Amino acid sequence: QVQLVESGGGLVQAGGSLRLSCAASGRTFSSYAMGWFRQAPGKEREFVATISQSGGSTYFVDSVRGRFTISRDNTKNTVYLQMNSLKPEDTAVYYCAAGSTVGALRRKQVNYWGQGTQVTVSS
Secondary structure: OOOEEEEOOEEEEOOOOEEEEEEEOOOOHHHOEEEEEEEOOOOOOEEEEEEOOOOOOEEEOOOOEOOEEEEEEOOOOEEEEEEOOOOHHHOEEEEEEEEOOHHHHHOOOOOEEOOOEEEEEEO
C-alpha cells in the first residue's frame, strides 16, 4: 500500500510558477513510476507528466512540454512538478499517481492516487 500526499498548489498569476510536491509513504517508492494528472471542472482527468523509477525517463503532454518539469528524490520518497509560465488553461486539480511503468501511467493505468491539490492561474 502506498499513500500519496500532494502539496504546493495555490493561486498564481499567468506567467508565474508553482512547484507541486508529492510525498509517498512506504518503502517501495523507488519501485514505482510516478506521474501527475490534472482535472479541470467539467473535463476528464488528463495525463500531464511521468517519470521512471530511476528518474532517467520523463514524458509530458504536449500542452505543458517545455514549461513543466518532473523530478523525483528517492531518498525523500518525493516527486515534484515544477510548473513555469503558467497559463489560465492550466487551472485544475492536480493529482499525483504511482504506477508500474511510465507507459502504464501514460495509459492512465494507475495503482495509487493522491487526494489532489488545486492550482488556479488567474489572467
